Amino acid sequence: MTVRTRIAPSPTGDPHVGTAYVALFNYCFAKKHGGQFVLRIEDTDQKRSTSASEQMIFDALRWVGLEWDEGPDVGGPHGPYRQSERSELYAKHTAELVEKGHAFHCFCSTERLAALRQEQRSSGSSVTGYDGLCMSLSKDEVAERLAKGESHVIRMVVPREGECVFQDVLRGEIRIPWTQVDMQVLMKSDGLPTYHLANVVDDHHMEITHVMRGEEWINSAPKHQLLYEYFGWDMPVLCHLPLLRNPDKSKLSKRKNPTSLWWYREMGYLPEGLLNYLGHMAWTMPDERDLFTLEEMVDAFKIEKIALGGPVFDVPKLSSLNARWLREQLDPEQFIDRLVDWRLNREFLSKLVPLVQQRVQRFTDLIDLTDYMLTHLVEVDAETLQSGREAEEVMRDLYFAVQRFTALDEWNKESIEGVIRVLCEHSGLKMRVFVKPFYLAMSGKPSALPLFDSMEILGRDITRDRINHAIATLGGLGKKKLKKLDKELAALAVLAESE
């Protein structure tokens, strides 16, 4: 049997460092055993999935050096590799489950479900999840309501007693009472499958032999195992990897730590350095050496050697490892190549030149004009940053901008400008007054290259870092203030919608 593993990210937002981490382990395991590593796009959530995000996943995984044998862009014998293109398959299998009595139509409203959940929670009941109301519907009634075109979902039947026992390669036997397992929706009212169904169906058809995924999935393993049983399929070997953590030990999140792979790229980390560091999370080379390549990790890889404690993602340690790559693994020629790849390339300069050409008298002016485009944070003192306004007010504007930027689907100067204009209007200030602190936060100078262009070029993550840094310089915002500001911002959004 050929070992086949997969990484199955959902294309929402920026490519996540956790995706690269899980992909790395799946890649190493597959390659170590001469198998294949598959990329599958889990885009069953129509509301959140974007093709831009999908493309970024391809680019980001390739950037760190993880190539897949099969995937949406490279094809393969088990395609399509995009779940949105496999709808008929899920529909067919769902019908099969309904037919066999393993799944049922559910017409319950979201209101009823919310009320149910509310009640279960407030009563402190250990029983949670769907109460099975629609299971008792007669065949005729179901047929009638379907004929009427009533909105419905399809749920799986889950035992109400006993416990589910399954195996995890690293943890051994895990037992979870069935009462803890919800009658999961398999097919949403939009006719698309949920993760649980699509995942099982695809892993089976794609002949995935080993599922290595984040620990957060342990509690849904019973649903998956049950589905495999219902279908009469063999279940892949399960291996739950410890979750990457913030310095405070909570699950890695972008509020507390940079999580976008693009941040690491823009910051000037080498992909080899980043991947090497990810290889330190939950893994150690047999000889405990710190610096190793992907190939070396593949050679040495032993799944049972994965450590289970949740590793804190420590940016300083990543930096020191990256430093070793920079100075020990590159000769000067290669260093030049990498530097050119990073920023000193035609593509980057072609973004910059239209902005600077009109503003230089000599080439030597170039550095002064663009220094802030090549660094991470810039320093400005609080007084300058305030530009004569109240610190509180400036912090509010900066904070609003960060929040809005984070929510933006597309990052370009038009969308950035849109955010700034709305906020400027809200503040009641003239544009030139309003943007002053932004220029200072972004460039460290009262005047610089056009703001929106600068932000677009620097990218969302570094823009966010600089604005947050400016807020901190101004004294920072406490929890209470943040709460108040969040309210104000929400009200602003409602206002905008009603217009």
Next chain:
RNA sequence: GACCCCAUCGUCUAGUCAGGUCAGGACACCGGGUUUUCAUCCCGGCAACACGGGUUCGAAUCCCGUUGGGGUCACCA
């Protein structure tokens, strides 16, 4: 709250599965040396088996409990 997972220096970890160098490496930090500065490099130091019970001649290592941390409880993945 219920359920599940986890537990060695501040951080990543080796050692745990086949109990007997009570603990090694790396980052960070501190001190010293090389270097025209800085960085690199070299040497040294600080620093951990969460706690309590067992089992055993002997436990970081096996068992139980406690505590702590994390995760999950969606028509998101």
